Amino acid sequence: MTAHTCLRWLTLGGGLAVILGTLTGTAAATVSEDPGALCSTLVPPDCSPVVKIKGDLRTKGGIAAAAALRQLGTPFSWGGGSSSGPTRGVGMGALTTGFDCSGLTLYAWSRAGVRLGHYTGAQFRQGRRVPLGDLRTGDLLFFGGGSGDPTHVGLYLHGGVMIHAPKTGDVVRTTQFLNSPYYRAVFRGAVRPA
Template structure:
């Protein structure tokens, strides 16, 4: 795996506008780009939990002005902003937290794929609301090349994509932000080196930023 210092170098090399991350808001009839600073985004209060400077501190205020690197950072920051939101089975979509189904019917929040859909919608990409569609929503990348915003997938049988049951959003080479399970909340966890996660790791997908996929419908 690449070191986190190497990851920071990737950001620095791709730097464009000083102190600016361009957040994409998809509107009817087109897209509008709104400029804000990384620090401002990181310092905003999440719905239930303040977002500390770490891990946002690894994202410099110098950001690329286009392409995956920028949108990946937007996606991961959007997910980090949801820390503390309850897990809800089947909950959440591109618009934000929502009531789920079955055991999630009375909880407004996200499941793993709902959080991923929301985060990438903020970055201007529609990746679908199920892990099965998200697995096909981009290109496969080796874990040595993981970047912020990449989708990390886990399966009961890593040899069979049909058994994928969980997805997280990469923060760096070792950590992800995700909605783990009923009774938990959106949070940061270390996946690399964790025996359970390593046993079920199946691959990493880098979403295609121009893809349009139907969203799930969540109350």
């Protein structure tokens, strides 16, 4: 695989696209204002968008989504992540630099000027609840935990897709959560940070 291999690209709206590629085995993301030109430069002619994110990237949610997308492929690290980016985690994440789920959302929203706690339960209480049918790019999606605090958080992109840091041994990735029997069964709600 060469440094110019594009795996896929995501149109973010406002004429921006994120190119997700591989640089000697490491995931990379590049943002361009001309997705057609960048795509045609980096990939074969069959390049097609995988995810479209509607809305203006100048909104706080759009800024948070773009920041999270730039972290695709970053390792999961329990307790990892800060407003500055990936960090060494704690406990079982102490040897890995990366993000846990709430560290990724904390980082992404900090790029939009919004401060979130580094705990899923705290983030669940930081903002306005949003019905599933009213989701916007950047909204936080919460999962699990029964009647206690949720145990997982992701950031909504568009079309039923979220970006999240799933678990130890994995990396920051996108997931089609609306069509997932697992995620739909443990969905707890969505919050739009203020």
